[in-house]
Amino acid sequence: MRGLxxxxxxxxxxxxxxxxxxxxxxxxxxxxxxxxxDGGPPEQAHAVRDAGPSTMREPHNPWSRRDDDLDQTFPASDATAKY
Structure with missing residues (x-):
């Protein structure tokens, strides 16, 4: 069994x-x-995407006010990520 x-x-x-x-x-x-x-300034340690539909990879998807609000609050709500 150990061999297996x-x-x-x-x-x-x-x-x-x-x-x-x-x-x-x-x-x-x-x-x-x-x-x-699209990863931010070269001196930045890790790439962080700006908020908003202009930086979406697929901008043809519908973008609501709620999507915008959630997108702008994500980095602030992920404070332990250590960008």
Missing amino acids: LASAAAFLGIGYVLGRKARRGEPSRRVAFRRFE
């Missing part, structure tokens, strides 16, 4: 490493950003 578990763990570990290596060359897909470059 060790083999399964080794197989999963090798698959994980190979999967990470294969994705290393692909550009990161930032879903919330309209373009890959």
Whole structure:
């Protein structure tokens, strides 16, 4: 039984490493950003999207007043994220 578990763990570990290596060359897909470059100033540690429909990746989607209010409050409500 231990041999089977060790083999399964080794197989999963090798698959994980190979999967990470294969994705290393692909550009990161930032879903919330309209373009890959929309990440804020270069000196900023992490990308933070500005609020509003103008920075949506798919601006053709309907945008209500409630969507706008929720979008503007998200960063303030996620204070522990350490942007």
